[in-house]
Amino acid sequence: MIPDGVQAILAAVQNVTAGSNVSYSPGGAQLKPQLSDIPSFLAFILSMGGLGDWLKLFIFGGLVESARRLFTMAYNALLASFVLTLHFDGDETPYQWLMVWLSKQEAWTKARTIHVSSQNFGLKNNGVLLVPGEETDGKEGARPLSMLPNFDTTHSLWFRRRLMRVTRSKKYLGEGQVENSLMIQVFTRSHKTVHALLLEAKQQYEAETESRVSVFVADTYNNWYYAGSRPKRSMDSVVIPADVKELLIEDAKDFMMSESWYGQRGIPWQRGWLLYGVPGSGKTSIIQALAGTLGINIYVVSLAKRGLDDTNLSELLNSIPSRSIVLMEDIDAAFTRTVTREAPIDPQVAVSGPPTQSATSTITLSGLLNAIDGVQAQQGRLLFATTNKYTALDPALVRPGRLDVHIEFKLATKWQAAELFKRFYPIDDVTLSPPPVPNDSNEVDAVEGDLSELSEKASVFSSVSSSDTRVEMPDLMTTTTGTMIHQAARSRHSKAPRLTPEQLRTLAQGFADCIPEEELSMASLQGHLMMHKTRPDEAVRTAPAFVIKQREVRAKARTIAETAPVAPVIPAPLIGPVAPVALVGTVTPVTSISPLPSVSHPSLVPPTDDPSPALVPVVETTASL
Ligand SMILES: Nc1ncnc2c1ncn2[C@@H]1O[C@H](COP(=O)(O)OP(=O)(O)OP(=O)(O)O)[C@@H](O)[C@H]1O
Incomplete structure (x- = not known):
């Protein structure tokens, strides 16, 4: 049953639409006045008691709201201007x-x-x-x-x-x-x-x-985000042969200045370096130092990152600003997991396989190659890839044009050990220990085996260090170790003797003599020096014990590795013709990748017909450290 009021409105609406004069009234009577047009319709509505009031309110509210909106729009427009x-x-x-x-x-x-x-x-x-x-300056932490x-x-x-x-x-x-x-x-x-x-x-x-280098990494949505900055590392703090260091700096600087040279020849303005070799040998450190020297930022790409696929990788690389370093660390990690030449090994594995695989990227090698070549890629990009497994890399990846210069980093030489030692102990910051206590059960004595031979070398230097001192030694000849430590600590802050340059040289040589050639990593040597931050003579005295300890640790690690079940490796690396090192352009094919010939560093020779130096190559060789 439709209420009378509503029926009246419906009838009125019909009449207005039809232009009729007939209107509804309850009981069939004609309504006065006739509703022949909109004004009369409205007048009719308004004449209807409660409904009229409601409608008045509705219209009034509408007007107020419209006015408010108009005002807001006008205000915003005014504000925007x-x-x-x-x-x-x-x-x-x-x-x-x-x-x-x-x-x-x-x-x-x-x-x-x-x-x-x-x-x-x-x-x-x-x-x-x-x-x-x-005040925070000077307060640690x-x-x-x-x-x-x-x-x-x-x-x-x-x-x-x-x-x-x-x-x-x-x-x-x-x-x-x-x-x-x-x-x-x-x-x-x-x-x-x-x-x-x-x-x-x-x-x-x-x-x-x-004085800092900004580092950017890709977030989980594959966008670059600012991960913070690090103090610039001086090139001098990284101990690698001077000619290799020079090569890196000169080549990178030259590259940065050669945009037009590349443009004129239609060569994409990008350059790649592959730093390979044992862990902890300075690959990342030299890149950080180079970024500081050139005053550019580092963008770190982890190829094994979860959720990274070919498209994401390409987008990431393309969105890196020019004049930046792109760092692909452990480029082999991706290859031994999910990256294959053409496609992910098994899409099922990538999606639902074991955690080690599903948790990584699904990029293909072709995807990686395309991303590096990327036609829309930002120009002026310095690509650095690092790896511990040179032979696991596909020849297509390491060919000139993608990774132009290959530099091998090896275990520490005696020369590196001595240089690291000298750089570690700036003369003003360090002091000498008191002379060793006779029959004291220090670390050197505690080690057996071939340690005796090494400690012989060390003892020479500890005696040197404790003799020629400019400041009188505090009396530390006490019986209990605890007291000695206490007094040694006190001496650090009181009248500790300072090193002379000559003493430092001698100690560095002593340290180097204790370190076997190419057996330990630079990182492990640094770790040892860190244990004796302000006591270079102690670092030398305990070096033989340290070497023995390192050998033991490695032997243990080897045993564990040999007894552990072999994890399936996907897929076998492609080994084929590779340019062991090329400075732009030319490749000397070799039939297999074998340990690379040792140090023969590439040199940069400027092209004879062009003022732009260094980009034409010349030497096909291997730079080894
Ligand atoms: N040649 C070197 N000169 C000075 N310090 C070095 C050298 N090599 C390694 N170090 C020190 O060892 C630590 C590890 O070095 P770095 O990260 O550069 O090694 P890496 O070769 O990149 O190792 P990984 O292959 O494991 O990434 C750093 O703290 C660095 O200071």
């Missing part, structure tokens, strides 16, 4: 610039709601404004506190007499992923103010990072 709004994504570098810049603004010291953070945005400790009164805009709060501050509103946001994406963003509104009609802001933030940040 006076305000410039900038958005920054948390995983991009400009966000870092702005956060550091913001952290240095005095505004936060007066704000009512602030975020107190110990994040330093990849900068050294004093890179961000410290909470007034806080101290993390500075900085004051920043609070999340989800809009802050106002002034920049060059312009009002700025800053809103920081944080979004939780699940699985521990957080997305940070920043919005800055500047009350200005001119872009100049915004440019000045960006430039100031960038310059401030770059000044802070001048």
